[in-house]
Amino acid sequence: MNLIVTTIHKPTPAAEEYARALASRLGAPLVARERRSLAALRAAYGADTVLVAAKDGPVVHTPDGAYFFHLSMAELRINNLKDGKPDHMIAAMGLAPGMSVLDCTLGLATDAIVASFAAGEEGRVVGLESSPLIAAVTGYGLAAFASGRPDVDAALRRVAVVNADYNGHLATLPAASFDIVFFDPMFRTPVMASSSLQPLRQLADPRPVGPAAIAAARLVARRRVVMKEARGSGEFARLGFATIVGGKYSSVHYGVMETGC
Ligand SMILES: C[S@@+](CC[C@H](N)C(=O)[O-])C[C@H]1O[C@@H](n2cnc3c(N)ncnc32)[C@H](O)[C@@H]1O
Structure with a gap:
């Protein structure tokens, strides 16, 4: 990927400063916008990906579309939890208020936000x-x-x-330092050709989970290691997940390994 960082047209000094900080953090060139279109910037700098420090946060323009933060299904899943409806991931984790979750594959953080809501103020999600x-x-x-919902926003803020x-x-974490360690790797075979997920695929780390990571996760997890994968995926057996749970009609399932109490 060939990345440049720029601002929106007519940036405020704060937006310029934010763009500068992002460029330095990402080790990418900071380019003045100078009224140029993204296509013109791409051509001028030989870049395929342009990160724009926009008013409402960073937007990554990939060849497959724009990637930016949004709640995805998190709000709906939180509403369902509040209505007392089950969430397959929360059930697979056995997650209860006050517990801690290490999400090894954060992505857009949809799962982490739902876990954060379920773990509550006394819980911890990293x-x-x-x-x-x-x-x-x-x-x-x-x-x-800012979703406009204090309970949802509070769940977001609690995710580190x-x-x-x-x-x-x-390997740097103490043994039994989280209740649950969770993996949601990029599926070996994408479940659906969702256009909103295409930009994530461009940017994401595609490597499969290895047995060494599962062994390390088992040491860190006090209660369970959980992995989300496509229903029927051979990854569950390859990595030693004997217990697989999930919705009867769901396209994703969860492998569960108990590690302790
Ligand atoms: C399928 S997405 C996770 C989606 C996430 N569960 C959500 O709800 O938004 C997988 C993410 O894990 C990241 N990832 C893959 N391998 C990783 C690794 N070894 N360490 C940390 N993150 C990794 C990818 O870059 C990608 O963002």
């Missing part, structure tokens, strides 16, 4: 994301996105983002 771009976009959204590869990071 999300690892290896892509610096995704970590920046998601980190901004979790810190600043760490720009790290779980393969190295898990």
Whole structure:
């Protein structure tokens, strides 16, 4: 990927400063907008991806569309939880208020936000994301996105983002330091050709989960290691998940490994 960072047209000094900080954090060139279109910037700098420090947060323009923070299904899933309806991920985790979750594959943080809501004020959710771009976009959204709903916004603010590869990071964590360790890797076979997910695919780390990561996760998880995958995926057996749960008609399922109490 060839990335440049720029601002919206007529940026405020704060937006310029934010763009500068993003460029430095991502090690990408900062380019003055100078009334140029994104196409003109791409051509001038030989860039395929342009990160625009926009008024409502960073927007990453990939060849497959724009990637920016949004709640995706998180709000609907939170509404369902509030209505007493089950959420398959929360059930697979056995997540209850006050528990802690390490989400090894944060992405857009939809799952982490739902986990944060379920874990509540006394709980703790930390999300690892290896892509610096995704970590920046998601980190901004979790810190600043305003949904207009205090309960949803509070769940966002409680998710801590760490720009790290779980393969190295898990080994740095103390044994039994989280109740649940969760993986939602990029599916080996995408479940649906969703256009809104295309830009994420461009930016995301596509590597499969390895047995060493599962072994490391088992040491960190006090209660369970949970992995989300496509229904019927061979990844469950390859990684040793004997228990698989999920909705009868759902296209995704959850592998569950009990690790302790
Ligand atoms: C399918 S997405 C996760 C979606 C997320 N559960 C959500 O609700 O938005 C997988 C994410 O994990 C990240 N990822 C893949 N391998 C990783 C690794 N080794 N360490 C940290 N993050 C990783 C990818 O970059 C991608 O953003």
